[in-house]
Amino acid sequence: MTTLTGEMLIGSSSIRGSDAEFHAVNPATGERMEPAFGGGTRAEVDRACDLAWAAFDAYRETDAESRARFLEAIAQAIIDIGDPLIERAMAESGLPRARLEGERARTAGQLRLFAEVLREGSWPELRFDTPLPDRKPLPRPDLRQRHIAVGPVAVFGASNFPLAFSVAGGDTASALAAGCPVVVKAHPAHPGTSELVGRAVQAAATACGMPEGVFSMLVGTGNQIGTDLVAHRHIKAVGFTGSRRGGLALMGVAAARPEPIPVYAEMSSVNPFILMPGALARRAEAIGKGFVGSLTMGAGQFCTNPGLVLAVGGDGLDAFLAAAADALGGVQPATMLTPGIHAAYTAGLEKLAGNPTVREVGRGCACNGPNQSQAALFVTEAASFLSDPALEEENFGSSSLVVRCPDLATLRTVVEHIEGQLTATIHMEESDTGEVRALLPVLERRVGRILVNGYPTGVEVGHAMVHGGPFPATSDGRTTSVGTLAIRRFLRPVCYQDLPQALLPEALRDGNPLKLWRRVDGMLTRD
């Protein structure tokens, strides 16, 4: 079960790629890990996508209970890999055991949550307009609407969640729930973890009698295989979590197709962390300490990492900075996910430190091993921030920049200035309510999730979560990649006019045979 082969998974087959071989690298040691993986070529992209297309009509019409069991079987199969999965993921990612065990639970939980969504049954959003044969001047036809799967989906594994945003992560779970076959492009930083999870999905598909082609997994190191995948005519949507450059490239490929397709790319965010005067006056030190915990968790390698702090200068902010600097001083260096991410983070730190308008507030403990990151906090003035686009760039990792504002009006100007974000956090007391109320509309226009008196890291997987936000936080601010609403990304509506009962999908037949929520003449009902 746990012997890795370095092969790709195409339908029920295992295939060794003929493109350049590559190895995972243990970022904590710099060592090359076995086995060698054979990178995929256009030929394997074609095979996987053709199989996915062949599976599409059958898979999207599997009943909800069968699909729910398939998702649950995947979850169980991942759990059943046992410790070898955790150990391989630790070695490939440098992430600690507890984090990966939690992420495994989250991954299984996501799959099971989408099984619940399927059983609850409102996801196809059934709508009925009852016919009015005697209406003048024209009769009203019998109109029935449901949502169906868009088609095979390309999913790109993310480096920073080798389980929960990877081969069987949220994109895959929501696409499979919607009825879309999935072709995963595994992240080359954790190919062994990907193969283990991919084989679990493959086994679950077989055990559940799903059509071959419902799942395939490709590997490779260059950009070509991903480009080929997104460009393939049988792919109808893309899920991606990663860098802005990567997301923009895929958006370009998708838009340039003869048939453009939607790309759901979750790209970059500095997640403004706003300290209101009342909160600073009352608990600057506690926030400073909590902030450093959020900033440095997982070596800062979270999409929702708080990379930008906004506050009005004064004693309260000084106290926050002192507490944060103090807390940082005790933060041990942490191994980053890949040598490339480490190099980018280090370069970003140097760039910030070398900016004459930026002052260092504090640093974590010095590094003492390969690919380690030293946490860091910097401060600049609002005027500098507003005039220097470089200061707004995300530096992926445990680095953050405090923007000191002369007053709340300037703070608001800074908020109006920044790009779209996944989250914004406000620390406030009741005395700040009026000012926060004025700020909320500005934040609503810019972010997907607004938090009060909390920390943005730790994205709850539920029904009400939004892990999304206006560009460039994502490529499509109308959606979320975490939580049950994510299924909607992979659905589209179809209307059936005057179809005989025998030809209607079961969910749309008279008498509500599946007992689902339906909107009948505009009103929700389950009768």
Added chain:
Amino acid sequence: MTTLTGEMLIGSSSIRGSDAEFHAVNPATGERMEPAFGGGTRAEVDRACDLAWAAFDAYRETDAESRARFLEAIAQAIIDIGDPLIERAMAESGLPRARLEGERARTAGQLRLFAEVLREGSWPELRFDTPLPDRKPLPRPDLRQRHIAVGPVAVFGASNFPLAFSVAGGDTASALAAGCPVVVKAHPAHPGTSELVGRAVQAAATACGMPEGVFSMLVGTGNQIGTDLVAHRHIKAVGFTGSRRGGLALMGVAAARPEPIPVYAEMSSVNPFILMPGALARRAEAIGKGFVGSLTMGAGQFCTNPGLVLAVGGDGLDAFLAAAADALGGVQPATMLTPGIHAAYTAGLEKLAGNPTVREVGRGCACNGPNQSQAALFVTEAASFLSDPALEEENFGSSSLVVRCPDLATLRTVVEHIEGQLTATIHMEESDTGEVRALLPVLERRVGRILVNGYPTGVEVGHAMVHGGPFPATSDGRTTSVGTLAIRRFLRPVCYQDLPQALLPEALRDGNPLKLWRRVDGMLTRD
């Protein structure tokens, strides 16, 4: 009230554009109509978009009842223009009185339907995950989600529905309902109709106390003003109904922005009309007659016009062709919307007639006035159709092409071959059920609406309608531009984590104060 000025409407002002003057042309006479309209420039685009942006936060938070009344006031104001609106629209479009009176009723009906949607209240799709403060290892926060308006929307008036898809048409109605200010680019073929309707919207906005900037209307003849509008940083989505070339151009502009935005372009469709053997055997003549009625209605200038007929050759198809040819012989020529549309249609007819693989089946009566179209039906063989992309192009107007297939397997191949479409129509008898069942999945992948034993023209405005479909029928197959689901195009989700009650939007506060449908821990409830 009904004296036209040739001005643009920007917020509550009327402004004469300083760009090239233009006049409407009466297509039935070729005569230039008064007054001259002054085309808008970048300066007016900026003013309209800046005003829309300034209005956005206030407008999107108006309560649902106020917005519903605003939509109803627009509907009433349009009705109150009275006959001068119909007369101007007739003169500018060449469409007959009955059609335009019906379209006016439809336009008012759409606005009122969205008022109902607002009052019914489920459009913000409220979701709650109740907090679990004692959960281990981490507590679950209080998460509440609603959908909010995306921002100011650019709406492009369509030539073929001077009321229902124009200044106050479905795009405008759904965007205003969602809480989005609207900046309309009026279609230059009916600027007078547009000014009349625009002034009705403007008056309703003032009467209802809506923020200035909730509505503006620009005019102009070139592409520049539309490009500037879509490129404007304050525009966050685009609604368009028109040609494929126009839609693709706007998609390109939107994708090239520093912040890409969604474009909802409804572009081109030939709406396959499929005749199954059983239906042909039993009622070929009736279908032929009905088909010609659908083909020639409104001079064929409908998005859902049946421009492609698929059937297996034989006696039944011959009878259909004979009946259609016979019916066509009695079809009077009809004035087309504009000289440009007429020229394109005529060129398309000549191209089809000159194609050596195509044979003419029948024609309508000869033209006897300017800009008139002669209806026409052609036939070709499946093999020719499959090898000649030109035969799949839409010829906007009352022209259709029959593709004769040697057997049902080939018919299915043809269906698999065609691009995305708004609709597909099947004429069938019970004996055809098995074959149609096999065809349905193919159609579901390709179209937004499937009809049985009807005609695709005549798009019901309701809750279950889908006027959409995969590219190139539209730029975004996940949506509809007709019916109440259209509101979703202009909404995006926002999540509120641990907000104090005082800062939550009213709809999300404890106790469901607005008595709305909500999804609580995954379950729909109105309690």
